[in-house]
Each structure stands twice: as structure tokens, then as C-alpha cells.
Amino acid sequence: MDAVYKAILARRDIRVFLPDKLPDDVVERILRAGHHGPSVGYMQPWDFIVIDDKETLRALQAVVERERVRAGEAYPDAKRDYYLRLKVEGLVEAPLTICVTNDGTRGGPHVLGRNTIPETDLMSTACAIQNMWLAARAEGVGMGWVSIYEKADVREILGIPADVDPAALLTLGYTPHFPDIPLLERVGWGTRRDFAKVVYANRWGTQRRN
Numbered sequence: 001m002d003a004v005y006k007a008i009l010a011r012r013d014i015r016v017f018l019p020d021k022l023p024d025d026v027v028e029r030i031l032r033a034g035h036h037g038p039s040v041g042y043m044q045p046w047d048f049i050v051i052d053d054k055e056t057l058r059a060l061q062a063v064v065e066r067e068r069v070r071a072g073e074a075y076p077d078a079k080r081d082y083y084l085r086l087k088v089e090g091l092v093e094a095p096l097t098i099c100v101t102n103d104g105t106r107g108g109p110h111v112l113g114r115n116t117i118p119e120t121d122l123m124s125t126a127c128a129i130q131n132m133w134l135a136a137r138a139e140g141v142g143m144g145w146v147s148i149y150e151k152a153d154v155r156e157i158l159g160i161p162a163d164v165d166p167a168a169l170l171t172l173g174y175t176p177h178f179p180d181i182p183l184l185e186r187v188g189w190g191t192r193r194d195f196a197k198v199v200y201a202n203r204w205g206t207q208r209r210n
């Protein structure tokens with residue numbers, strides 16, 4: 001039990017990677033952790049594209065960089081722009097990137113339990129990704145989630161069919177350091193919300209404990 005909670009608390013979104021190649025068995029275990037995630041109606045909407053080809057990584061980096069610049073324009077603050085840039089560089093620095101895709105058509109039109117909340121497909125894929133994040137942390141491997149891209153760009157570079165969504169680009173590699181607190185907290189971007197204020201009793205807004 002301690003090991004699970006330890007991995008949950010020590011998991012971090014990692015931006016700084018060492019160039020060392022990840023052993024195949026480690027990558028395999030992280031992928032299998034993803035594939036053992038829960039999914040609505042057991043639809044398993046995910047696939048994993050493991051990318052170590054530098055040319056492909058550079059192509060991905062270029063489209064992410066373009067969106068980073070666009071996003072950075074919303075932040076005149078140079079420091080914030082700098083942190084966004086760090087993550088983009090992770091795409092070529094990290095020895096491996098995994099694109100996790102989400103196929104909302106898998107399992108046919110009537111997936112058990114997906115009638116009223118269609119986005120449960122993407123929720124399932126997110127569960128797979130979290131499994132990978134925790135497994136990576138337990139393996140001592142850093143993982144970063146990159147979502148600053150146009151889906152069409154990533155589809156084209158990786159040859160993903162039109163009805164399949166690239167849900168995430170995950171950069172993976174060894175890191176010199178797992179920070180204790182999220183980077184965005186350390187640089188004053190935000191803080192973890194007060195636990196007592198996010199837990200309600202019986203009804204929205206009724207604080208559970210005083």
C-alpha cells in the first residue's frame with residue numbers, strides 16, 4: 001500500500017531528460033501498465049505509438065513549437081514563455097516519445113455504459129496514461145505530458161486515421177531530478193487547492209470537515 005501512495009505523491013510532470021536510452025523491458029512494462037487501465041464497457045480505446053526516430057521527433061517538435069509560440073503570445077510575461085518552451089525542447093531531448101491515441105469508434109456504436117457520457121472513451125484513455133505515469137515513476141523514469149498541438153498535424157506526421165484522436169504526446173526518459181512539488185507551483189503559476197475546500201458532504205458546496 002505504501003508503494004502505491006508513494007508513487008502517487010512522488011509522480012511529477014518532467015521536463016528535463018538525460019539522453020540515455022530506456023531499456024526495452026522498462027518501456028514494455030510502462031506500456032503494459034497503460035494497457036491494463038480501466039475502460040468504459042472494456043472498450044480499450046487506446047493505442048500506443050512508440051517514437052524514437054529523431055526525424056519524426058523533430059517534425060513533432062516543430063508543430064508543437066509553432067503552437068507554443070502561439071500560446072506564448074497570450075503570455076507577455078517572458079518567464080512563463082520560458083517554462084512553456086522547456087517542455088517543447090523535451091520532445092527532442094527525451095530518448096522516447098509515446099503518442100497515445102483514442103479511438104472513440106472502438107467497440108461499435110453501443111459500448112456498454114457509454115450511452116449518456118460519450119466522452120468516457122477519452123476518460124478511459126486518460127486512465128491508461130495515468131497508469132503509465134505512475135509506472136514510469138516507480139521505474140525511476142520521468143514522463144511529461146505534451147498537449148500543445150493541433151491534432152491534424154500529429155495525425156499527418158504519425159499517419160493516424162482521421163477518426164482516431166492523438167490524445168497525448170508523452171515524453172519519457174531518465175531525469176536528473178524529480179521535483180517535490182509541481183514546477184508550476186514552484187514558479188508561482190498556481191498552488192494546490194485546499195483539500196478541505198474540494199471535498200463536499202452529501203451536497204455540492206457543503207464542506208465535509210471544518
Ligand SMILES: Cc1cc2nc3c(=O)[nH]c(=O)nc-3n(C[C@H](O)[C@H](O)[C@H](O)COP(=O)(O)O)c2cc1C
Pocket residue numbers: 011012013014084087145146147148181182183184
Ligand atoms: C491533460 C494534461 C495535459 C497537459 N499538457 C501539458 C503541456 O502541454 N505542457 C506542459 O508543460 N505540461 C502539461 N501537462 C502537465 C501539467 O502542467 C502538470 O501535470 C501540472 O502542472 C501538475 O504538475 P505535476 O504533474 O508535476 O503534479 C499536462 C497535464 C495533463 C493532465
